[in-house]
Amino acid sequence: MTASMPHVMNTYGRLPFALSHGQGCRVWDTDGKAYLDGLGGIAVNTVGHNHPRLVPALQEQIAKLIHCSNYYENPLQEQLATLLCELSGLSSAFFCSTGLEANEGAIKIARKYGHDKGIERPEIIVYEKAFHGRSIATLSATGNTKVQQGFGPLVEGFVRVPLNDIAAVREVAASNPNVVAVFLETIQGEGGINPSRWDYLRELRQLCDTQDWLLMLDEVQCGLGRTGKWFAHQWAGIVPDVMPLAKGLGSGVPVGAIVVGDKAKDVFGPGNHGTTFGGNPLAMRAGIETLQIMIDDGLLENAATVGGALRAALQSELGGLAGFKEIRGQGLMLGIELDRPCGVLLGRAAEAGLLLSVTADSVIRLVPPLIITMAEAQEIVAILVPLVKAFLAESAP
Numbered sequence: 001m002t003a004s005m006p007h008v009m010n011t012y013g014r015l016p017f018a019l020s021h022g023q024g025c026r027v028w029d030t031d032g033k034a035y036l037d038g039l040g041g042i043a044v045n046t047v048g049h050n051h052p053r054l055v056p057a058l059q060e061q062i063a064k065l066i067h068c069s070n071y072y073e074n075p076l077q078e079q080l081a082t083l084l085c086e087l088s089g090l091s092s093a094f095f096c097s098t099g100l101e102a103n104e105g106a107i108k109i110a111r112k113y114g115h116d117k118g119i120e121r122p123e124i125i126v127y128e129k130a131f132h133g134r135s136i137a138t139l140s141a142t143g144n145t146k147v148q149q150g151f152g153p154l155v156e157g158f159v160r161v162p163l164n165d166i167a168a169v170r171e172v173a174a175s176n177p178n179v180v181a182v183f184l185e186t187i188q189g190e191g192g193i194n195p196s197r198w199d200y201l202r203e204l205r206q207l208c209d210t211q212d213w214l215l216m217l218d219e220v221q222c223g224l225g226r227t228g229k230w231f232a233h234q235w236a237g238i239v240p241d242v243m244p245l246a247k248g249l250g251s252g253v254p255v256g257a258i259v260v261g262d263k264a265k266d267v268f269g270p271g272n273h274g275t276t277f278g279g280n281p282l283a284m285r286a287g288i289e290t291l292q293i294m295i296d297d298g299l300l301e302n303a304a305t306v307g308g309a310l311r312a313a314l315q316s317e318l319g320g321l322a323g324f325k326e327i328r329g330q331g332l333m334l335g336i337e338l339d340r341p342c343g344v345l346l347g348r349a350a351e352a353g354l355l356l357s358v359t360a361d362s363v364i365r366l367v368p369p370l371i372i373t374m375a376e377a378q379e380i381v382a383i384l385v386p387l388v389k390a391f392l393a394e395s396a397p
């Protein structure tokens with residue numbers, strides 16, 4: 001497929017097939033081969049494929065109005081913002097289209113928050129192994145030299161610390177008066193499914209309060225029900241000041257949001273930020289319908305129950321095998337870490353009829369649609385476990 005696409009820029013290592021259509025948690029390629037979707041377009045297809053409620057709602061919206069500019073009032077934006085604020089305990093939302101845009105906006109909010117306090121060169125604490133996107137500012141905040149390689153000079157104003165080490169953050173607090181915010185993924189996704197400890201998040205919340213910093217939690221991948229709560233940080237019982245969202249919010253229609261609390265809601269004023277597509281009626285309808293379906297169909301409970309069972313089954317099949325390290329994550333955001341690079345499993349799983357990804361070289365990632373059933377989770381185990389066992393038996397670390 002890659003060789004036959006000479007006009008598409010060569011930025012992805014692609015598998016040699018194209019998907020044609022889907023139904024529920026299953027997709028088919030153009031040759032008619034079926035795959036169980038353990039990836040959900042990388043944590044995007046929240047309600048699966050061809051959902052009987054989402055599709056007619058989007059069709060109706062397309063016939064009414066796809067796009068209008070942000071020059072006018074937009075009741076659908078108001079409706080989605082209200083829902084997101086009710087679910088998160090936050091107070092205001094800005095809409096964009098992608099995760100990097102939401103994060104770029106969050107970085108701008110942090111800088112302006114600093115400038116408004118008289119800090120001329122604001123700095124943001126960011127994390128080793130973090131991933132926040134591919135724009136110049138978000139790749140500068142990202143903690144992965146492979147992503148940054150070749151794109152210098154990077155954006156300044158970031159101080160990097162290791163995850164789950166509160167002493168490291170306290171050290172920065174003691175020595176750097178220019179810090180204005182702490183910015184992290186509640187559960188790191190691309191970095192290998194690395195959860196923040198809940199007690200660490202609570203300590204960060206306290207520190208941000210005493211330092212008058214913004215706590216900014218990137219929930220682009222781990223948010224929106226995937227962990228079994230609306231937002232992953234809710235497991236820690238805290239509320240952030242700024243929360244970028246995207247991926248699962250529109251079930252495949254590009255929708256991003258920066259949801260903020262009282263401390264950040266008045267930082268931007270007219271003229272400070274904007275985007276042409278952000279918040280258009282089609283995107284807003286996708287977001288509203290996605291959240292309503294999640295509520296009506298109990299998809300948070302499903303994520304917690306099926307995710308818990310999937311994890312337990314994988315642990316009991318793989319635990320103790322030479323080469324298996326551990327399973328990390330929460331709900332339907334799971335990473336299986338092996339002791340060696342295992343990118344080859346991506347193609348082998350696809351051949352066997354399962355879509356997944358490998359991240360951070362040696363972590364098999366499962367982020368399926370939140371509608372996945374217990375039987376489909378068992379099917380994932382039945383396909384994946386023999387592949388992992390065979391791979392570990394044949395390859396030396």
Ligand SMILES: Cc1ncc(COP(=O)(O)O)c(C=O)c1O
Nearest residue numbers: 098099100131132133189220221
């Ligand atoms: C945590 C996190 N933030 C930001 C992004 C960037 O999102 P997008 O690809 O929509 O720009 C990603 C994408 O993988 C992500 O996982």
